[in-house]
Amino acid sequence: MIKDFTFSINRLRFDENYHPSDKTRLTTNFANLARGESRQENLRNVLLMIDNRFNDLAHWDNPNRDRYSVELEIISVDMDIDFSGKSDSFPLIEVLNTTIVDKKANKRIEGLTGNSFSSYVRDYDFSVLLPKYNKDKPEFSVPDNYGNLHGNLFKSVVNSTAYKNNFRKPPVICLSVSTNRIYHRTENQHPVLGIEYQQREFSLTDYYFEKMGMQVRYFMPPNSMAPLAFYFSGDLLSDYSALELISTISTMESFQKVYRPEIYNANSVAADCYQPSLKHQDYSNTRIVYDREERSQLATAQGKYTEENFIKPYHDVLEQWSASYAV
Secondary structure (H helix, E strand, C coil): CCCHHHEEEEEEEECCCCCCCCCCCCCCHHHHHCCCCCHHHHHHHHHHHHHHHHHHHCCCCCCCCCCEEEEEEEEEEEEEEEECCEEEEEEEEEEEEEEEEECCCCEEEEEEEEEEEEEHHHHHHHHHHHHHHHCCCCCCCCCCCCCHHHHHHHHHHHCCHHHHHHCCCCCEEEEECCCCCCEEEEEEEECCCEEEEECCCCCHHHHHHHHCCCEEEEEECCCCCCCEEEEECCCHHHHCCHHHHHHHHHHHHHHHHHHCHHHHCECCCCCCEECCCCCCCCECCCCCCCCHHHHHHHHHHHHHHHHHHHHCCCHHHHHHHHHHCCC
16 A cells, blocks of 8 residues: 555745645644735745845855845645545645755755655644643543654655655654743854754653654754754764754744744743743734734644545555655
8 A cells, every 4th residue: 555656746836926735734834824814925025034134144155145035835645545446636745845046156055854744643642632632631631643644754754765755865854843842051062053062851752753753852943033843864963064054943943933922932942941932921923914824723724634545544654655665
């Protein structure tokens, strides 16, 4: 059922003219920005934020802070299903891909794939499976095999011919830090990623990405307000160039200022011992309209869609494949 040719990759430019396609997950953050009366102004402003932040970080040989711009593509991965005489296609994941435009050198530079991360199966795991599993239980817990199927599907995508034909390097996902954990500042400092933070206990998201074959490190880039969580395989500091890392930081920090201004657009820098909070009041709003409540509601709706159209119809064969999966 799941073979090397199972996955197909589609690209869609994310610019001020972007309209979400019919297949786009509605909970995808960038789709949320591109709806309503403010859609085009939203898109222009967030793209300008990304370019400004990139030039702020890539300041060498860039005296006017206008040498670079960042182009974004939404990368959608579909899984073709062929089982028991039934053929179908399911939208598996969406990520972003960056391309760096060097206007001084008049050239285009490959950035990184990953950045944002959206997944129907993750919506199911977090918004449907976990609430059902924990209903009427006195303490929160997760099933023994929690995240295994999603993790193996993700690893299968990254190791597929389709992915390798499109991208040179494994993905780097950059997300907000968890509001349920305390992060401690270290003495380690990277010239681009900034100051490293550590925590004593992984969050559920950290464990979930571990099932996807990814490690996590937390860095607060120069002039940032809070650390970001970087999920990667391999060596984050050695496998990627400064400009590649900057493309991810500038893109995802700009989005996080919109999604979680209480953390990333705060008016004070994260302390040495830091616990993020969405109840923090001392922050500035961006001029970009984003409906956080809508996103939360749609995550549950799309988790149920996944249950009905993917998990239930193919449960046995998916579990069998996942149990025997090896990279």
